[in-house]
Amino acid sequence: xxxxxxxxxxxxxxxxxxxxxxxxxxxxxxxxxxxxxxxxxxxxxxxxxxxxxxxxxxxxxxxxxxxxxxxxxxxxxxxxxxxxxxxxxxxxxxxxxxxxxxxxxxxxxxxxxxxxxxxxxxxxxxxxxxxxxxxxxxxxxxxxxxxxxxxxxxxxxxxxxxxxxxxxxxxxxxxxxxxxxxxxxxxxxxxxxxxxxxxxxxxxxxxxxxxxxxxxxxxxxxxxxxxxxxxxxxxxxxxxxxxxxxxxxxxxxxxxxxxxxxx
Numbered sequence: 001x002x003x004x005x006x007x008x009x010x011x012x013x014x015x016x017x018x019x020x021x022x023x024x025x026x027x028x029x030x031x032x033x034x035x036x037x038x039x040x041x042x043x044x045x046x047x048x049x050x051x052x053x054x055x056x057x058x059x060x061x062x063x064x065x066x067x068x069x070x071x072x073x074x075x076x077x078x079x080x081x082x083x084x085x086x087x088x089x090x091x092x093x094x095x096x097x098x099x100x101x102x103x104x105x106x107x108x109x110x111x112x113x114x115x116x117x118x119x120x121x122x123x124x125x126x127x128x129x130x131x132x133x134x135x136x137x138x139x140x141x142x143x144x145x146x147x148x149x150x151x152x153x154x155x156x157x158x159x160x161x162x163x164x165x166x167x168x169x170x171x172x173x174x175x176x177x178x179x180x181x182x183x184x185x186x187x188x189x190x191x192x193x194x195x196x197x198x199x200x201x202x203x204x205x206x207x208x209x210x211x212x213x214x215x216x217x218x219x220x221x222x223x224x225x226x227x228x229x230x231x232x233x234x235x236x237x238x239x240x241x242x243x244x245x246x247x248x249x250x251x252x253x254x255x256x257x258x259x260x261x262x263x
Contacts, residue, residue: 097237
């Protein structure tokens with residue numbers, strides 16, 4: 001019996017070795033089926049070439065294009081009307097005191113569509129002078145980028161304040177140009193952002209005033225009634241919502257935001 005067990009173990013070991021060798025021999029055929037079957041479907045090939053037959057200028061242009069695509073969210077937020085609209089809507093929500101109502105996703109989406117409405121003339125200009133000619137291969141990538149920059153400059157120059165532009169010339173000690181068209185883009189963009197922040201905070205201050213007055217009235221009434229332990233915010237919140245709905249607040253706020261942009 002012991003001898004029979006030993007023979008079975010030896011046979012099992014030999015069988016395992018045989019299957020392992022067979023699998024190793026079949027591995028190239030499994031990995032490269034086109035060699036075994038010339039008439040079959042071949043996998044697509046890829047070659048990488050360094051130095052020979054490669055235009056370095058074209059490679060740099062592609063790299064610049066991908067860089068611009070990476071910076072697209074920042075351009076969308078900071079070089080358009082999106083910043084002002086989102087900040088004003090956030091101030092509106094805080095002034096009412098509804099905490100997370102409307103949610104952030106709703107405010108961001110609403111700000112995005114309002115930005116599309118405000119930037120529609122600029123978008124048409126960029127499409128007609130940059131994107132469409134580039135897609136038709138009428139202009140180069142560099143020319144398309146220049147046209148996009150000119151379109152955004154035209155919008156930002158209408159909204160930026162001269163004092164904000166002068167700030168950066170005072171910091172650098174350079175002489176300011178005679179016209180705003182001569183201001184470099186790396187001066188214009190931060191000046192535009194400062195102008196947008198200032199304008200949005202001014203609008204937010206004006207939105208706070210009526211709700212602040214309502215809070216003060218409610219707090220005075222509660223104090224006169226001796227209800228000092230009751231937070232005034234709890235009582236004033238329904239009245240704020242009622243006031244906001246009666247005056248059609250969202251329409252007024254949206255109209256004020258849209259009219260605040262220089263055409």
